[in-house]
Amino acid sequence: MEDTSQKTFIVEIANLSKSYRRGSQIIPVLQDITFDITEGEFLALMGPSGSGKSTLLNLIAGIDKADTGTIRVGGVSITTLSEAELAGWRAANVGFIFQFYNLMPVLTAYENVELPLLLTSLSRKERREHVELALNVVNLADRMDHFPSQLSGGQQQRVAIARAVVTDPAILVADEPTGDLDRVSAEEILQLMDRLVHEFGKTIIMVTHDARAAGKAHVIKHLEKGVLTG
Amino acid sequence: MLIKLIIRNAFRHKLRSILTVIGVAIAILAFGLLRTLVGLWYLGVEQSSATRLVTRNAISLVFSLPISYKDRIRQVPGVKQISWGNWFGGIYIDEKHFFPNFAVEPRSYLELYPEFVLPPDQKDAFIHDRKGAVAGRKLVAKNGWKVGDLITLRGTIFPGQWEFILRGIYRGAQKSTDETQFFFHWDYLNETMRKTVPRRADQVGFYMIGVTNPDLAAEVSTAIDKTFKNSLAETLTETERAFQMGFVSMTEAIMIAIQIVSYVVIVIIMVVAANTMAMTARERIAEYATMKTLGFGARHIAVTIFGESVVIAVIGGVVGILLTFPAAHWIETELSQFFPVFSVSPVTIYLDLLAAFTVGFIAAIFPTWRGATIRIADGLRRIG
Ligand SMILES: Nc1ncnc2c1ncn2[C@@H]1O[C@H](COP(=O)(O)OP(=O)(O)O)[C@@H](O)[C@H]1O
Ligand SMILES: [Mg+2]
Numbered sequence: 259m260e261d262t263s264q265k266t267f268i269v270e271i272a273n274l275s276k277s278y279r280r281g282s283q284i285i286p287v288l289q290d291i292t293f294d295i296t297e298g299e300f301l302a303l304m305g306p307s308g309s310g311k312s313t314l315l316n317l318i319a320g321i322d323k324a325d326t327g328t329i330r331v332g333g334v335s336i337t338t339l340s341e342a343e344l345a346g347w348r349a350a351n352v353g354f355i356f357q358f359y360n361l362m363p364v365l366t367a368y369e370n371v372e373l374p375l376l377l378t379s380l381s382r383k384e385r386r387e388h389v390e391l392a393l394n395v396v397n398l399a400d401r402m403d404h405f406p407s408q409l410s411g412g413q414q415q416r417v418a419i420a421r422a423v424v425t426d427p428a429i430l431v432a433d434e435p436t437g438d439l440d441r442v443s444a445e446e447i448l449q450l451m452d453r454l455v456h457e458f459g460k461t462i463i464m465v466t467h468d469a470r471a472a473g474k475a476h477v478i479k480h481l482e483k484g485v486l487t488g
Numbered sequence: 489m490l491i492k493l494i495i496r497n498a499f500r501h502k503l504r505s506i507l508t509v510i511g512v513a514i515a516i517l518a519f520g521l522l523r524t525l526v527g528l529w530y531l532g533v534e535q536s537s538a539t540r541l542v543t544r545n546a547i548s549l550v551f552s553l554p555i556s557y558k559d560r561i562r563q564v565p566g567v568k569q570i571s572w573g574n575w576f577g578g579i580y581i582d583e584k585h586f587f588p589n590f591a592v593e594p595r596s597y598l599e600l601y602p603e604f605v606l607p608p609d610q611k612d613a614f615i616h617d618r619k620g621a622v623a624g625r626k627l628v629a630k631n632g633w634k635v636g637d638l639i640t641l642r643g644t645i646f647p648g649q650w651e652f653i654l655r656g657i658y659r660g661a662q663k664s665t666d667e668t669q670f671f672f673h674w675d676y677l678n679e680t681m682r683k684t685v686p687r688r689a690d691q692v693g694f695y696m697i698g699v700t701n702p703d704l705a706a707e708v709s710t711a712i713d714k715t716f717k718n719s720l721a722e723t724l725t726e727t728e729r730a731f732q733m734g735f736v737s738m739t740e741a742i743m744i745a746i747q748i749v750s751y752v753v754i755v756i757i758m759v760v761a762a763n764t765m766a767m768t769a770r771e772r773i774a775e776y777a778t779m780k781t782l783g784f785g786a787r788h789i790a791v792t793i794f795g796e797s798v799v800i801a802v803i804g805g806v807v808g809i810l811l812t813f814p815a816a817h818w819i820e821t822e823l824s825q826f827f828p829v830f831s832v833s834p835v836t837i838y839l840d841l842l843a844a845f846t847v848g849f850i851a852a853i854f855p856t857w858r859g860a861t862i863r864i865a866d867g868l869r870r871i872g
Binding site: 312313316319321322342345346348349350354356360362363364365369372373374376377421 | 489490492493496497500774775778779780781782783784785863864865868
């Protein structure tokens with residue numbers, strides 16, 4: 259009994275394939291991908307540019323559709339969900355961290371973090387509590403009235419992380435979260451992600467081609483031309 | 489919060505937004521003024537009485553009718569009142585000071601035209617002074633006249649210098665009543681003509697007739713014209729409305745053209761605004777994709793884009809409407825010889841708002857469709 263909770267698979271991927279059509283040409287992007295991700299794991303997805311990392315991450319996060327194969331996340335087969343069902347599922351289960359932060363430039367840090375909560379039934383007061391908690395986790399409570407343009411890259415990425423965790427999702431997906439940052443800021447972000455795994459029990463799937471970033475991960479998967487090589 | 493997003497988005501590119509607002513404002517201003525012009529014209533035609541008939545020479549307005557016709561017209565069944573007058577065409581100082589001026593039979597004229605409202609003492613003074621004249625409030629204000637002033641008109645149709653004493657100032661019973669007219673005693677004109685050009689004496693430009701019942705207008709007209717059939721001066725009698733319409737039948741074509749132009753202006757600004765919105769939305773594709781990633785639906789994206797577009801267009805519309813009033817006032821004071829009344833009606837304001845809203849709405853359709861249907865993965869890809 260002692261190890262079963264550790265060994266629960268939060269993501270189960272089987273025979274996943276996806277290709278793009280460019281004119282009459284069919285370009286395979288992912289070919290027959292099968293692997294599982296354990297709950298509470300920090301997984302890094304590595305590989306050269308164009309190998310299909312982002313595509314795979316998008317499929318797991320439910321913002322893209324596979325051609326064949328299945329993805330189960332937390333027991334839900336997301337490959338069978340409709341667009342609208344997927345949108346609701348993402349809002350409740352996945353936190354997103356992007357390379358270029360993707361904050362709304364016209365909203366303050368506070369408002370950016372509050373944004374996903376607008377889709378919940380929380381009251382204004384409850385939202386405030388959640389947002390302040392999330393901003394405290396990323397240590398930016400004192401900057402909540404700043405607009406993204408008034409923050410450094412590292413700070414913006416921390417706001418984005420606060421936005422990703424404010425709904426308390428089980429999974430965080432991060433596509434090259436340190437790709438646009440200097441070394442010091444990148445290190446901060448990686449430590450923050452490490453904390454999210456260890457203190458808050460999140461599962462993180464991170465695409466990166468930075469070896470240092472991958473060093474923080476428990477598990478590293480390699481993609482090469484759409485094929486999992488290890 | 490979505491509202492905040494909409495408003496802040498609307499003014500994100502200050503210059504672009506301000507230019508769009510100005511563009512919409514000018515279009516709405518032009519639209520409002522053109523609609524006002526058209527509206528007033530139709531209102532004028534509509535308000536000209538259907539119970540009043542105008543009898544003139546059948547050949548043309550230029551030819552006159554003998555004054556002796558008045559008794560025969562009065563005998564036609566259905567005729568209640570009759571007055572008569574001449575277009576005088578006098579010039580005050582110079583052509584730039586143009587205003588319509590008529591010689592009329594004062595007592596019957598004022599009875600027949602209750603929309604010209606005079607204080608009783610001024611009315612009396614006017615009727616009892618053969619050289620007396622009455623002018624509309626606006627005309628008086630424009631020329632700085634006051635009751636008792638001597639006003640000299642240079643005759644064109646009736647040569648000579650003509651002197652009048654201003655005995656009364658009328659105001660219009662309705663806002664649309666022309667307050668720029670000037671009228672005086674027909675007798676004064678006629679007596680002078682008797683002395684100077686006797687062959688032109690006892691001639692009337694037109695008879696104005698009040699009928700007992702508007703439903704009889706057509707029959708009375710026919711009866712009057714029949715009375716003078718085969719006489720030296722045959723008559724043409726029509727309702728005042730028809731008379732005015734005939735007078736401005738040319739103008740109607742112009743009015744229709746102006747109406748078309750007013751809509752063309754809106755269509756042009758719509759295209760410009762749509763282009764601007766498309767440009768704006770294109771720049772924000774990654775943001776819309778991010779919102780969708782977070783779980784926002786196409787409906788939210790649509791609200792955001794429509795909101796932004798409508799906010800800008802409606803602000804432009806409101807600015808345009810606010811500019812319409814001073815512009816209309818300016819037209820009324822500076823161009824009063826062409827537009828004695830130029831008041832913006834509430835309907836025009838509603839039309840303005842509707843037009844502005846429509847511009848914003850239509851401009852947002854294509855960007856919304858793009859923003860709502862783009863695949864998230866493609867939208868996010870745009871960022872790098
Ligand atoms: N919408 C698309 N249409 C066509 N090809 C695409 C599209 N999106 C991605 N691709 C192609 O799929 C491949 C994998 O892309 P991606 O998953 O972004 O790779 P990575 O993140 O590893 O750099 C690339 O060759 C890319 O050009
Ligand atoms: Mg990528």
